[in-house]
Amino acid sequence: MTENPFFTPSTLVYELPPFAGIREEHYLPAYERGMAEQLAEIAAITADPEPPSFANTLVALERSGDLLRRVDAVFRNQSAADTTDVVDEVDAKVSPLLAAHHDAIHLDRALFARIEELYGRRAELSLDPESLRLLERRHTAFVRSGARLGAAEQERLRELNAELAALGTTFQQNVNAATRAAALVLDSAEELDGLSADAIAAAAENARVLGRDGKYVLSLKNTSGQPELALLTDRSVRERLLAASLGRAADSNGPLAIRMAALRAERARLLGHPTHAAYVVADETAGTVEAVDALLARLVEPAVANARREAAELAAVAAADGVEEIAAHDWAYYSEKVRQSSYRVDAAALRPYFELERVLHDGVFHAAGLAYGLTFTERPDLTAHHPDARVFEVFEEDGGSLGLFIGDFHARASKRGGAWMDELVSQSGLTGRRPVVLNTLNIARPAPGEPVLLTWDEVRTLFHEFGHALHGLFSDVRYPLFSGTAVPRDFVEFPSQVNEMWMVRPEVLANYARHHETGEPLPAELVERMAAAEGFGQGFRTVEYLAATLLDWAWHTVPEGREIADAEEFEARVLAEAGIAVPAIPPRYRTAYFQHIFSSGYSAGYYAYIWSEVLDADTVRWFEGNGRSVRESGELFRRELLARGYSRDPLDSFRAVVGRSPETAPLLARRGLA
Template identity: 40%
Template sequence: MSKIEKLLPNFNELTPSECERITFEALDVYKKALQNLEDAPATVSDFLEPWDEASEQFDRVVNPVFTLMSAIGGEEFDALEQTLDEPMTRLATWMNTNEKLYEKFVALSKLDLDPETAYLVETELKEFRLGGIDLDEQGRKDLEEVDLEIASIATQYGQKVAKMLGEKVEVGGKEYQLNNFTNQLALSDIDDPRQREELLDISMNRGFGGDLDTRDLVLKMAKARHKRAQILGFENHAQIVLETETAPSVEAVYELLSDVSKAALKSLEKEAQVLKKRAARDGLEDFKASDWLYYQEREKKDALGLSSDVLKPYLELWNVLENGVFFAANKIYGITAKRRSGLRGWDDSMRVYELEDEAGKSLGIFLIDPFTRPGKSGGAWMNSLIQGYSKTDYESIIINCANFEPVAEGEEKFLVWDEVETLFHEFGHALHGFLSKTKYGSTAGTNVPRDFVELPSQLNEMWAYHPQVIENYARHFDTGEVMPTELREQLQQSKTFGQAHSTVEFCAAALLDQKWYSNAEIDQVDDVAEYERKALEEAGVSSALVPPRYRSTYFPHVFTIGYDAGYYSYMWAEALVAECENWFRNTAAQNGDGGLNREAGRQITDAILSRGSSRDPQESFKALIGHDASAGAILSRRGL
């Protein structure tokens, strides 16, 4: 039985007012704990371990609060988020410019430390330097001022985007709940080209006018982050971001995105010709961006026999999770998931599970919140309410959130294939947390560079396609029959179908992100739409048929706090993923099982998943693979 479940919050008690109270109390306790360490001896036991424990105790209070802000939202939680902007930012500034704490880490760096401790100290010293420790008094004041501005802008932007997603739109007499990205999934099913065009137009113009106009916030954020970079002595914000990532430079990021997008654009033209001919047979001569997904779906059905309607009866939500995602985790990592119906999340649609390793030891509690609702942030994500490490006996409390369209009470939820991949993807992040075995909370789980954190999640998607896994979860809901062999083979073939389109739309968004945060003359920009147009043309990814996956006005990865100047991370990590997939299928495979075995799980856990940030992530990758990854692996994986 889990020891940590007693720390699972009673979410019914976490009202906005209670969240405010406990957060301010935690801020006070945390700061006092750090102040008490200012005069402690600069040793691991007297300073570093208490510092790490104080940080972990603070996180276990505030993580549930910030989770509810994203998962529930609404006016009261939105107001709370705005209230907390200033004290949270001032605490971070105080910590990053605290001379006494900094001197402790400097002193520690001169000691003979074990590798994990040495890497943690090195990482924290870098954080101090990026946080303004080398600035004079005026510089620190300027930095705090701009950091407060950035926090406020991020909150306003994020809340406006969440409200965009909470509003349904009507097209052709039918209501649609918009996806957070540009190309709406519903475009695949709308027969009327005028309605498709109208829906895409609504999607692409979100944030350009009205009460939820975010253009001014986009400009303010880009300029504020540029100002911050200059205060710290950098040319641009992207350079700061890459100081803590595995990508070596802004130029290396541009090179990767450019190389991949060029290859994708060549394939895109071929795909476009096929779809245009098909549209012409329907009498549609003016083929537009809004028509792409509709005709791609039909081409896919003809070429492979696949369609969402054919697949859906085999893809019931909870069956995919329990007999697919959890089944694969058991085969590879020895994990067993047990439903804990007596434990509750913050919404009745949620489910709670306890995970155990193969010896029966609890790894902690897993909560899943799958459905969209007004106020909830868009997309899908993982978060650790409590991240396991040595002091928690390696038990964690981890959540996965998604935004699947809800169904009426008592009805079954059937997924489209993208949503199946989302379940596997987000649980890959959860595995990164549950399998972590580090000494310090600060080095545990997903506390790794952003362009490395997507490795475990993207890698876990491969098991959605594995024959043995599919056979276990892809069963017809009414009859229990396994998905026909022909359909399973077609799914395998579909992995690279339409990749040119998805690659171009991703690269366009990632390059747009880089353009906002690497432009030395960003202060002169005053028109978001025009800047986007020029940026995409200069980057060589402008296409009338493929809009960016996100436009700047609804791109929370980049204009809140998280993936700013870092959206490229998904593709950077994909090069690592491609190498690891090859490792599973070849080096780790036993008797043709494609790597679906415990020995493979033990090796990748030891090399990568258990390590967190206890050492350089590239060292962890090379410990498994033996060499660096290359962009060519991405092209091969995507069939480009």
């Protein structure tokens, strides 16, 4: 297949993948050739008769696999953002092949012998700091991948990795199918009472797109809670919506979760760790299981107490409606009523002030200009992976080009739930490449001709994911291994969470929060009430997050050999024993649709969000009180942290910005847990 567009590097600006010429049948041949090429490159390294050197081993390894990187970046994006039956089939075939390919490299004894020799005499090599770190990190990666195991153990490790890769793909595809199937179909607009007119129109448009003309369809988000629960007045509709969300994929994915946890436990033991969590956290900034346990234990009791206080407020309001006990499908609805009565903040009334284009250009992009001097120019001449996706060129303050940003904002049936950032092209001084990054969200598409109005949470998500995008765009490292967001899981959420602060900074909020019809700014007193209302609901948000975190932690602290009979029973028992089982607050993700930990690389790592928030809250305090201008602070944050990727210890980057080690007090104050 000589016409396969992956077989040669893209000639487009920034090596943007040539999406216009990419077809589904190109993926599998490109994967096969890409893996074969990299194995040939590895064979050339090990066959080199010259003694191992940094250049002929480590640099050569960094340069290997170029074709494989190109096809994998594009395919992973399509499988998440615009999948088809053919793409799903390719994914099922390729996932175990990629796991085997990873093992073929990291269990190559000749290659590891060269790296081990260099590592043993690293003090004699006179390497610069980034090159020395590359040698150390590559050595660690090989050891953690089983390079020192015996032949029989390595063979078992290969089997475990292949099965886990296949199961992870199946888990993801089951969630996608179950989420589509569980969409709530309603017969009349009256059942959607409480939603705004544009939201009802969007539900009708969603039904039309899904082939249910004349109906109204509420498609599910990836989380347990659904945004409509805060507004729907019909209690039975709320109950049906939440039940559809909580019941997704239970039959298909419960057994998969049990199997994957057992396989991960066995693999951890092979690699010298008592549990999968111990294996994972040993290479994160947390360092030890005990460190994570200590943080989580400190948060549970005050979070639950906070949630119970909130529940008492809700119960008082619900009693007026004859509701004797707050159920899970009531919590968001009566929380919204409390916000309206106590803080006079109406979520539906806020949406006209948050029109997507204005939030993007006058909020997200504007903040990046204030802090970092960036400007953005849309490039309609460049084709992205889907007609919905838009390409922007990013420029420095002096007019120099930085990279490309792609925004894919709208929900569709072919896209998995949630929001994420990815890199289609990673920056590297070694390859000379500059970054091409993308953000993917799931904002409901309005009726034709209507504006795209966001919820406050969707505004937050837009700023959050753009924080990841900046991490990729600002990367300034030599070696691809360290580029952009290739940092530990419990650090990667930190820059994105910091970027959320701009959504409420007065100089940014005033610039984008304007009524889409009148242009009137969000009233100042409403801004103040919103700030006060942010504190209410922290109990709920912290409990639902901690419940998911402790669920992840429980699945992955199970030692090898311990049998779990039923996933739902295990889940209930874990939450009860952890003291986090609040019946009216389901975990943010239940086991059967917890994609983060069973198909997206966050296994034993969902704690990362709260761990990163320690750094985030501390950094926001630093931004607000360090005596520098916003632009000066932004430049320091960029230069010393965002640009450095994983080329040095991430906590050293934090200290280079803030001037000390992180403190937990700002997080506890933010969460109402002080």
